[in-house]
Amino acid sequence: MPSSGNNETILWNALFEASWDGMVVLRLDGSLYRVNHRYAEMLGYTREELEALHIWDLDTRFSQPEIEAMLHSVDSGGAHFETRQRRKDGSVIDVELSNNGATYQGDKLIFCIVRDITARKTTEERLRQNEALLQGIASQVPGVLYQYRMAPDGSRSFPYLSEGLVKLGGLSIDTMAGAEVVPLMSRILPEDADLVEAQTRRSAATMENVHVEFRFRHGDGSIRWIECRSTPKQEPDGGILWTGILLDITQRKRAEERVQAMAITDGLTGITNRQEFSRLLDREMERASRYASPLSLIMYDLDHFKRINDRFGHNTGDDVLKTVADLVGDSLRDADLHGRWGGEEFMVLLPHTGLEAASRVAEKLRQTIANHRFETLGFVTASFGVVELAGGENSRSLAQRVDEALYRAKELGRNRVEARASHQDAQ
Template identity: 35%
Template sequence: MLDEEKTKEQLIAELKDIRYQLEELKKLQNDRKQIEDALRESEERYRKMVNAVTGYTYTVTISKGEAISTQHSIGSYIITGYKPEEYQNDPYLWYSMIYPDDRMIVLNSITNISKGSHTLPIEHRIVRKDGSIVWVRNTLVPYYDKNGQLIKYDGLIENISDRKEAEEALKLSEEKFRAIAETAVDAIVTADSKGDVIFWNASAQKIFGYTEEEIRGKSLKILMPEKYRKDHEQGLKRLMETGKSKYFGKITETFYGLRKDGSEFPIELSVSMWKAGEDIFFSAIIRDITIRKNLEQELEKNAITDRLTEVYNRTKFHEIIKKEIERAKRYNDPLSMIMFDIDHFKNVNDTFGHSIGDYILKNLTQVVKEQLRENDFLVRWGGEEFIIITPQTEMEKAGILAERIKKAVENYKFDIVGKLTISLGVTQFKMQDTEDTFITRTDDALYLSKRKGRNRVSMKS
């Protein structure tokens, strides 16, 4: 019985011991996981630190003008690929890793500090142990003995490859931009955040008249008429505050440029903004559209003008009469119309030819224009027939104008043909009139003058 109970106690003790061992094993496993996690974290931190290393320090000891030893910090391995002990074993390793074309830059800097001269940081290339090339910034700090002899110098090596690559890319970009800009037919102008010109292509010089030397550093305001300058200043201020402009990404034709000689001309303008680091710049492409505007004006003029006499044609007449009728109805203003033609003009053409007929029509319109007010409209209605629209004029006053025109033509002597006469009809707009009834009544008044013997003015209410 005692033996059995003892056996039970032994079993319980053994179970407790096994449980303890299991718990210890579990702790060991947890500790191992923690160790593994800590190791991974440490490796990650080391990797980040290594990647963040962009510089290291070194010391070169000098005796009798020669380097006798060099010491490089652990960071040298990251940048150069050489371990610190490799520099200790070979005092001239630092020189051999300098890119051959750049060695004189470094030697000249060392010569300067050996003479006691101040030297600025230098930039040069080094050849890494794996053969790759790295750009570095090398800052030298010299130490001298009491006799002024150089005994050592400390240095700071910084990896500037990324910056050099960016500079080279920017240089290539600038060269490409300049090549394109110099061959562009449009003016290309670049300004800084203050609105001062920093780039000016050949076409800009041709269009505005300023050389790049004359315009560089000057405000953009010099290129715009006075009426735009205040808005330009306010727009530039607003742009610097908000980064937005209503002109970005758009082609604008509502502006005029100002040439060096003071003349204004229409331009087509497109503006963009770009950044280089913290600096803000603006570029504008400017096209001189003087020729296009002149052509547009010429086309517009031809669309509304009679080519022979250069007075308004029927198309323009309908536009004018519509507006004047609306004005007369709205403000209850008087509106009158005069219609006239040249007496016996067919005989002139038959006798002297159509070229003389054209000459008469052109000269006749000049004689009539001299009698009109600025707000009167002269229209060639067709053939030798013309209409005069006289806004804000009652029929009696329009009749007086018609008499004055009749007399001026009657007294004018045309070459070859001599004197001619015209017949005129006058009427006033009525509120119930349409455009057609208004014209018809004026036409009736004209033919009344013809029936009465021509060279006279007739009025019809």
């Protein structure tokens, strides 16, 4: 407040009354020395009514002793804080105070600018409640809610990761969020990382949603399948922000693998079933024809298997089939294919193998079976037919020829190998 000069007094009064904020001058004893129209309007009093009060009559946050101590501590350096004041009608508003101490005509006064921040505090509280609500929802979502940003310079970051990351990835949010994406992205298996990056770049170019599945190394070292779904949004600076969800689909993937395995595997022996073996046979025949490489097929059948079932029961017969399948499987190369054709009949497909070499393999298998002693029933034998794929031959003809070779081995006394070199029956 000016100390002299009529013109300065007029200017001060004009500024005091024209202010958009409430203005009040306090004495050290807490009484209101002067208030402007805005402050009176803010609290619903007349100026005369306010100037008859003390500041602790209005303040609902601090006690009278606290306010008295604050008044005596204010100096020319000022003080800034928030409090709450009661209006004449009893309602309470949030206010922000900026105080400065000064001496006027020998008295120390406190000059205060008072701003009503009730609307701002209400908005802040609503935002806090919304944030708490979103945090609560995010904590219940069975996955990770996230935001992933690609800046105009190509740098990447995760502005937001929900707490689900702790469970889904076994990782700490503090170490995964922020500017660096390397700790999180580096856990995607290398064989899947290129697919994820390609999907991201495609989405950035087309603004299409991302939907990709990939394998991720969990914090405990295990491998998990993750499904990612997100929606991109162009930002004002040219960056792109994806908002999405990560779901752990490991159990679903394992179930799908089990279903797929059941569809192609013989339930008793655990080796390829007839349908899948037929599909693989067609594939290998096409490959052999394309590269002009030899391909041979072995078919074997357990001798007098019906007698085993009749004498010892079907459980024993099943055990024999499983054991024989294991014995043969252990004697084959990784490239060879082994399947159950039906009943006690089995097939072995030998890529890159001619008739002579295939016959030696069949003889080795025959001896392996014949030399194995089974509990309860002792020894069993098997008969083998062997054929080599001929030019222009189809799978039906090849299967028919190997069946005839096996039949010939049985006719000649069983427990032997018969090979057929010609394909006069091919179609």
